Amino acid sequence: MLEIIQSGGWMMVPIIIASILALAITVERFWTLRPQQIAPSDLLARVWGWMKNNQLDSSRIKELRSSSPLGRVLAAGLMNSRHGRTIMKESIEEVASHEIHDMERYLNALGTIAAVAPLLGLLGTVIGMIKVFSEIVVAGTGQANLLAGGISEALITTAAGMVVAIPALIAHRMLQRRVDEVVVFMEQEAIKLVDVLHGEREVADKNEAA
Template identity: 80%
Template sequence: MFEIIQSGGWMMVPIILCSVLALAICGERFATLRISKIAPPDLLAQVWAWMKNKQLNADRIRELQETSSLGRVLAAGLVNSRHGRQIMKESIQEVASHEIHDMERYLNALGTIAAVAPLMGLLGTVFGMIQVFTEIMTQGTGQSGALAGGISEALITTAAGLIVAIPALICHRILQRRVDEIVVFMEQEAIKLVDVLHGDREVVDSAEAAR
């Protein structure tokens, strides 16, 4: 393996660095972007239960803020509910925008790696072909070993760039889709909270509220 990497030339160094960075980002984001951690499905039902039992106080709201991103969004709405529907929605949107920014952390870097890695592989290919033609110009076509080395460098860097880019692109799409799904769910839960607190919707029971 080391011989193959060495044969790829110096362009293998940034490609390998990109692969390590992409792996670290994917591991961290897949561990972080768990729906059960960011937006627990039963959290709104828990809020309804607190409201029904008249247990919704400052301590409960503080507990809600510490649970998850959805908890912080709902807590922002509850704190500002007495100021009217519009202020409540604005406070929810403000907190939600911050939470979405946190969820999308490092995804741009992952997308950049997916786009740049093939280009670095292509650049390595160009360098390899330049080496081939330089050898042809100086020594002719009789030095097959030197020509094979340049061609090998070109092929290895191209393959390495694609090996890094393809999984990075797939993970980027999966993670972006997961963020979108979480955001939609958080929006739905926040709308339910606003509608109920301002009389546009009634809660039949906790199970229905959770749905």
């Protein structure tokens, strides 16, 4: 493996760095974006229980805010519910936008790596071919061993760039899809809370959420 990397020339260095960054971002985001960690499915049911038992006080809201991103969104709505539906929705949207931004952290970097890695490989290919033609100019085409190094470098960097780019692109798409699904669920839960508190949804829906 070390020999292959060395054969790829100095362009293998940025490709290897890109692969390490892509792996680190992928592992961190898959761990951080666990759906049950971001938006627990039973969280709204717990809020209904607190409201039903008259336990929804400042300590419960503080607990809700510290529980998860969905908890912070619901807590923002609860704290502003007395100001009317419009203000409540605006406060939810404001907090939700911050949470979505946090969930999408590093995804742009991962997408950039997926796009740039093949270009790095292509650059390595061009550099390798330049070496090949330089050797041809100096020694002619009769000495194949002098040309092998440049051709090998060209092929190895191209392959390395693709090996980094393909998994990075797949991970980026999967993570973006996970974020989208979590955001939709958070929106649904927030709408339920707004509708119930402002009388546009039957109280029986609370039991369904539970």
